[in-house]
Amino acid sequence: MKKIAIIGSGNIGLSLAKGLVKANYTTTKNITLTRRNTANLYKFAQERYKVTANNAEAAAEADVIILAVLPQQLNLVLDEIQPAINPAKHLVISVISGVSCAAVREKLDSDVQIIRAMPNTAIAIGQSMTCIASDNASPQNMEDVTRMFETVGSVVKINEDLMTSATALCACGIAFFLRGIRAASQGGVEIGFHADEALKMAVQTAKGAADLLLLHGTHPESEIDKVTSPKGCTIAGLNEMEHNGFSSSLIKGIKLSALKAGNLYTKES
């Protein structure tokens, strides 16, 4: 089994680690988790993950190095691991938004193979939508990484220039849909349900909507047509939402997130 080092074990790094272990892709003993404040990884050390603040050592011992720090934390980390990088041994996977494969390679001063991956936090439960891209990885490494991420959700290979768009639609998208569910549950409370039951009802309804599309392979509007009875209450509610900018606000938010995702990193930071 390949040794994996997750450099920057925060929200997405830990979600990825948990997902891979839960899917039996690997075991905790094969994963090294790094962060500066390792006390926060105590629970993971107890589960026999390797835990360290030493990025260079973690990278040197790994076959696959997963970069999962914030864009503004990246340059420091690349400086630290640069001497340990061996292009013949290592594959680097970066989940960092807005940083190209070429920029990472330039900083590492190496022709190591780099694959960018954009998962979302549902990776912890095997339900991620992960987009992957590379400008220099071998077909074999692309296949291996596709297979790895397929154990924890769905994978789409895209061109690297669409990575920031994937960030907005899929990685940020989790938050957008969660906010939608929260709003629905708040509406449910206004019309008579207790908060806990309103939330449960909103969550299951959202899941049903997503599963209808996944299982039927249909367009949302064709499923909506089945709900909107003529002169009925659904079309009344739906049109009121549209008059208030429902679709428009989602589209505008996604566009702004994509723009921001492309501007998170500077070479000099």
Ligand SMILES: NC(=O)C1=CN([C@@H]2O[C@H](COP(=O)(O)OP(=O)(O)OC[C@H]3O[C@@H](n4cnc5c(N)ncnc54)[C@H](OP(=O)(O)O)[C@@H]3O)[C@@H](O)[C@H]2O)C=CC1
């Ligand atoms: N959150 C998400 O849903 C997604 C995030 N991403 C991308 O993943 C990256 C991480 O995001 P997210 O997990 O949300 O951020 P977090 O802040 O939760 O995680 C970053 C982690 O990096 C650690 N870290 C910072 N500096 C260093 C260092 N020098 N060496 C080792 N570890 C370090 C931090 O811990 P400490 O301070 O203790 O060092 C922290 O745990 C970002 O680039 C983001 O764009 C991509 C897809 C989805």
Ligand SMILES: O=C(O)[C@@H]1CCC=N1
């Ligand atoms: O908010 C962010 O910048 C990161 C990238 C995608 C999800 N979280």
